[in-house]
Amino acid sequence: MADSPLKKALGHIRVLDLTRVLAGPWCAQNLADLGADVIKIERPGAGDDTRHWGPPYLKDGEGRDTTEAAYYLAANRGKKSVTLDIATPAGQEIVRALARQSDVVLENYKVGQLKKYGLDYESLQREKPDLIYCSITGFGQNGPYAQRAGYDFIVQGMGGFMSVTGERDDLPGGGPQKAGVAISDLMTGMYATIAVMAALAHRDRTGAGQYIDMALLDVQVAMLANMNTNYLASGNPPTRWGNAHPNIVPYQTFATADGHIIVAVGNDGQYKKFVEAGGQPWLAVDERFATNPMRVRHRDTLVPLLADMVLTKSKQEWIDLLEAAGVPCGPINNLDEVFDNPQVQARGMRVDLPHPTGGMVKLVGSPIKMSATPPRYDAPPPLLGQHTQEVLGGLLGKSEAEIAALREKGVI
Structure with a gap:
C-alpha cells in the first residue's frame, strides 16, 4: 500500500526534466516530492553544472569526498538521471520518445535553442497534443531582452530587489545587497511548480495541454509585493532600511552579548x-x-x-x-541552531536518505504538509546516468544491444 500511486498526489504524472542549475531543477524536485516520476536528462560525462559546484561534496562512509556536490544535492532529490546528448539526431529522437510518454516537459535553454533540434513546444505538441511544456529563462520568450542569458544575481538588481535590500545608504556598510540565496531562481521554480499544476488541472478538465513561459525577471518584479504597490500608489520608489523599519521603531x-x-x-x-x-x-x-x-x-x-x-x-x-x-x-540563528531547533525538528525539516556512494545523504524536507498525500522521499539525488539503462530499456523498450550501441556512439 505504501507504494500505491494513490498515496502520491502526482503519482499519475511523468515529467521530462531538461533543466539544469537551480530554477528548473527546483520546480522538478517539488513535483518529484509530490510523487511525479521525474526523468532528468543530463549531458554524458558532465551532467548538471551544479554537480561540480563544490566543495563541499557529499562524503562517503569513510569521510572522503564523493563527486556529488552539495549544491546539486539540494535540488535533485527523487529524480531519475538519464545521460543523453541531445545535439545528436539519435538523442533528439529519444527525447521525443520520452516526451510522448510524459505529461510535462521542463526546459531552461536559451530562447530558440531547442527549436533547431525539433524539441520546442510546437514540435513536441504535434506529437502529443495534451503536453504541458514549461520554459524557464531569464527574461521570457519575447521582449528586447529575450536573447540575454539570465543570472539570478543580475536579476535581483534589475528587478528592484536590491534597491530595497541592504543597510541605509547613510549608515556604515550602506548600499545595495543581494539575498543570501538565489531568490529569483528559487521563486521562479516555485511559480513554475504552481503553473505546471494549474496546467495539469486544466488538462484534466479539458484534455488540452499548453505552453508555460516563465521568466526570472517577471518573478523578481512580482515578488516585491507591497513594495510594488507602495510605489504604484505613491509614485515614490522605496529605499533601503537594512534591518530597520521605515514606520516602526524599534x-x-x-x-546581544553573544549574538x-x-x-x-x-x-x-x-x-x-x-x-x-x-x-x-x-x-x-x-x-x-x-x-x-x-x-x-x-x-x-x-x-x-x-x-x-x-x-x-x-x-x-x-x-x-x-x-x-x-x-x-x-x-538570528546560524544553521547549526536552525537544525537543532525543536520546532524545526518537530516539523520534520531534515530527512536522511540512503545514497549509493555516500552511505546517507542529509537533505532538507519539503515544507508542504498534506494529510492524505504528503511529500515522499523515495530516492536520493541520482548519480549521473544512474537510470539510463532502466529508462531506455523499461520505458522505451530498447534492447541491451541497442543501448550498448547508443553508448558506443556517445549518444548516452
Whole structure:
C-alpha cells in the first residue's frame, strides 16, 4: 500500500526534466516530492553544472569526498538521471520518445535553442497534443531582452530587489545587497511548480495541454509585493532600511552579548515592556520616545541607547525575558541552531536518505504538509546516468544491444 500511486498526489504524472542549475531543477524536485516520476536528462560525462559546484561534496562512509556536490544535492532529490546528448539526431529522437510518454516537459535553454533540434513546444505538441511544456529563462520568450542569458544575481538588481535590500545608504556598510540565496531562481521554480499544476488541472478538465513561459525577471518584479504597490500608489520608489523599519521603531535587529536578536515592537505597550525588561524604564516616559511617531522621529537618538541596553544580556536571556513579557522577538540563528531547533525538528525539516556512494545523504524536507498525500522521499539525488539503462530499456523498450550501441556512439 505504501507504494500505491494513490498515496502520491502526482503519482499519475511523468515529467521530462531538461533543466539544469537551480530554477528548473527546483520546480522538478517539488513535483518529484509530490510523487511525479521525474526523468532528468543530463549531458554524458558532465551532467548538471551544479554537480561540480563544490566543495563541499557529499562524503562517503569513510569521510572522503564523493563527486556529488552539495549544491546539486539540494535540488535533485527523487529524480531519475538519464545521460543523453541531445545535439545528436539519435538523442533528439529519444527525447521525443520520452516526451510522448510524459505529461510535462521542463526546459531552461536559451530562447530558440531547442527549436533547431525539433524539441520546442510546437514540435513536441504535434506529437502529443495534451503536453504541458514549461520554459524557464531569464527574461521570457519575447521582449528586447529575450536573447540575454539570465543570472539570478543580475536579476535581483534589475528587478528592484536590491534597491530595497541592504543597510541605509547613510549608515556604515550602506548600499545595495543581494539575498543570501538565489531568490529569483528559487521563486521562479516555485511559480513554475504552481503553473505546471494549474496546467495539469486544466488538462484534466479539458484534455488540452499548453505552453508555460516563465521568466526570472517577471518573478523578481512580482515578488516585491507591497513594495510594488507602495510605489504604484505613491509614485515614490522605496529605499533601503537594512534591518530597520521605515514606520516602526524599534523593529530591527540588535547585537546581544553573544549574538543577535530581532525585536519587533508593534505598539507603545510592547515598547514599554521591552525597555523595562532591559532595566531602562525611563526610555518609555521620555517624551521623545513615548509614542511610535516620536520614536520614528528620534530614531537616530533612541536606537543607539537601545543598542547599548541590549548588549548587556545574552541572546537567550533576552529571548526568555521578552517572550515572558509578550514582546515579539526572535533569535538570528546560524544553521547549526536552525537544525537543532525543536520546532524545526518537530516539523520534520531534515530527512536522511540512503545514497549509493555516500552511505546517507542529509537533505532538507519539503515544507508542504498534506494529510492524505504528503511529500515522499523515495530516492536520493541520482548519480549521473544512474537510470539510463532502466529508462531506455523499461520505458522505451530498447534492447541491451541497442543501448550498448547508443553508448558506443556517445549518444548516452
